Amino acid sequence: MRASIALDDPARRAWAYLSRVVEPPCHELAALVGCVGPIEAADRVRRGLVDDDLARRTEARREIDHVADDLELLARRGGRLITPDDDEWPVLAFRAFGGALARAKPRTGPPLVLWALGPARLDEVAQRAAAVVGTRAATAYGEYIAADLAAGLTGHDVAVVSGGAYGIDGAAHRGALESDGITAAVLAGGLDIPYPAGHSALLHRIGQRGLLFTEYPPGVRPARHRFLTRNRLVAAVAGAAVVVEAGLRSGAANTAAWARALGRVVAAVPGPVTSSSSSGCHALLRHGAELVTRAEDVVEFVGRMGELADDQPRPGTPLDRLTDVQRQVYEALPGRGAATIDEIAVSSGLAPAQVLGPLSLLEVAGLVTGSDGRWRIIRTGPDQAAAQGSAARLV
Structure with missing residues (x-):
C-alpha cells in the first residue's frame, strides 16, 4: 500500500500530530507508539498522560495541533505521509538503527514518520542507492566529480541520495537528473520551505521526478541541529556514503560517521593534497574508507551480489x-x-x-x-x- 493523504483517517491524523509534538528523533515517543499505537499515543500526549521524560520533551508543543492544515497542504502538493504502517516504509534500511554502534550515538533512531513528495517510492530507492555528499564550498573539480559519479550511478540503476545543499549535493542531484535517473533529497525542514532558497528550482525538479522527504512537518525551518539530525537519514537509506569533497569538520564527515555506525560502506574521492576541500576525504581514507574514482567502484558496494566493476582501462603502448x-x-x-x-x-x-x-x-x-x-x-x-x-x- 502506497501512503496516501486521507484527511479524515484517525491514524494518519495521529501520526501527523505526533510528528510535530517533539523534536526528532525521540525514543520515548517511539516506544509509546510501539506500545499503544499512534491514536492512543496522540491522545495521551495531548492530555499529558505520559511519563516524566516524555512529558518534558512534549510540554512545549503538545497543545499545538496543525494537523488539518498540514495534511491539506500535503494533499494540494500531491505529497504523502509515509508511516511505519505503509508498504513504502523502508523497514530493512531503518532496522540498522538497532545496531550496537548506532545505538551508542546520541540522537539516534529511525524517524517516527516521513513527509514525502515525488513519484519515486522510498522503499524502492533504499533497495539500491548511494549517498553522494560533500562540502557546500565545492571546487570545480569536486562538482565535476560529483555530477559524473551521479550520472554513472544512475546508469547502473542506482538512486543518488543527498541533502539538496549547495556544492557537492547540488551537483550530485543535477548529475542524476540530467541522466534521467532517480535522485532523492533528504530535507532538514518542512517540504514547504525550500532550502537553500537558491535551490528552489532544483528541489522542485527532484519533487517532480524523484523524491523529497523529511521527518519535519510543514512550516518547520531548517536549523543547524536539524541538518546534523537529517544526516542519519541520508546515510540510512543508502548502501554506501561517498564523500567527494569535505573539510576535516563538516556535515559530510558527520554523514560518513553515521554511515559507518549504521554498517554502511564509507567511501571517499581523493583530491589534490594541497586542497583543503579534500582534507576530510583524505582523513577518511587514512581511517579505512574505500577509495573510489568512478561510479563502477561504488556499484560494487551497493549493487547485487557478484556485481563487480569492470576492469579500469589502462593506458596502452x-x-x-x-x-x-x-x-x-x-x-x-x-x-x-x-x-x-x-x-x-x-x-x-x-x-x-x-x-x-x-x-x-x-x-x-x-x-x-x-x-x-x-x-x-x-x-x-x-x-x-x-x-x-x-x-x-x-x-
Missing part, C-alpha cells in the same frame, strides 16, 4: 601488443647504438634464425630499424598512435 618472442627480441636491443643479428641472438638467448623474423615485424611496427646488418630501437619517428596501430597487427 605499442609494446603492450607484442608477443613474448617479439618482446624478447626488442628488449635484447641496446638502449643506445645498434647490434648485429648475432649480438641480438646472444642477448636474447635465441638462435640467429629465430631473431630475424621478429625483427622484421618490429620494423613494420615502427619500433626498430635496420641498416647495414645492424639494428637499433627507434626513439623518435612515427607517432605513438601509428606505432600502436601497427603493433596491433603483429598479433
